Amino acid sequence: MSHWPFIAFHRHGQQLLIFILRMERFFRLLGNENVVVAGAVLASTGYFAWQWWAEQRQQRLERQQREELERRMHVDFKTTWRRDELKAYDGRDPRKPILLAVKGRVYNVWRGREFYGPGQAYSIFAGTDATRLLAKELLEPESPEEAAKPLSGAQAEQLQAWIDQFDWKYTDVGTLAEPRSEQWREE
Numbered sequence: 001m002s003h004w005p006f007i008a009f010h011r012h013g014q015q016l017l018i019f020i021l022r023m024e025r026f027f028r029l030l031g032n033e034n035v036v037v038a039g040a041v042l043a044s045t046g047y048f049a050w051q052w053w054a055e056q057r058q059q060r061l062e063r064q065q066r067e068e069l070e071r072r073m074h075v076d077f078k079t080t081w082r083r084d085e086l087k088a089y090d091g092r093d094p095r096k097p098i099l100l101a102v103k104g105r106v107y108n109v110w111r112g113r114e115f116y117g118p119g120q121a122y123s124i125f126a127g128t129d130a131t132r133l134l135a136k137e138l139l140e141p142e143s144p145e146e147a148a149k150p151l152s153g154a155q156a157e158q159l160q161a162w163i164d165q166f167d168w169k170y171t172d173v174g175t176l177a178e179p180r181s182e183q184w185r186e187e
């Protein structure tokens with residue numbers, strides 16, 4: 001601010017009045033500015049607090065939904081799975097997980113529902129003993145003649161690669177009660 005109001009203060013009453021008016025205007029402006037700043041601080045704090053709260057609420061909701069889904073998709077481990085039992089877990093019932101068997105072991109693959117769910121690329125494996133199709137990298141059933149043939153060494157290796165992946169990625173929920181060894185016998 002310029003210094004002329006101070007000089008005016010000593011010299012002329014009229015100028016003093018002008019000075020007071022100017023200062024009043026200045027302080028009013030300053031006051032308004034403070035209000036604006038305080039308002040801006042309050043508004044932005046409020047906005048960020050609201051955003052944080054909304055984010056926390058969203059995260060809590062998602063966590064609850066995830067936990068609820070995990071609870072529903074849980075299957076107890078057992079060593080008595082039958083093949084016909086697995087059929088109920090082919091992904092068509094959204095309340096149930098998706099199971100598949102590989103070389104006598106049963107995996108809960110519900111987390112891979114985008115692979116094994118109904119209409120998905122690998123739904124053929126869902127609720128079945130997928131051993132041979134995985135070993136032979138087939139996406140359609142074998143003919144009875146083909147199914148009667150033992151797996152080659154390369155196919156057995158391929159199978160093991162799938163097993164390694166499933167062990168790493170999915171939950172092992174038990175074993176088939178009667179693994180038909182001819183299903184994955186090797187040459």
Ligand code: HEM
Nearest residue numbers: 109112115121122125133134135136137138139162165169
């Ligand atoms: C053109 C041929 C194929 C392509 C381009 C292809 C591609 C893919 C891709 C991109 C994924 C996702 C990988 C991931 O995100 O982890 C996948 C997963 C998978 N593929 Fe294929 N695939 C083909 C053929 C096959 C065949 C013939 C089989 C038969 C066994 C097969 C079995 C699978 C299985 C079981 C999974 C899911 C594995 C899991 O649960 O993580 N794929 N494939």
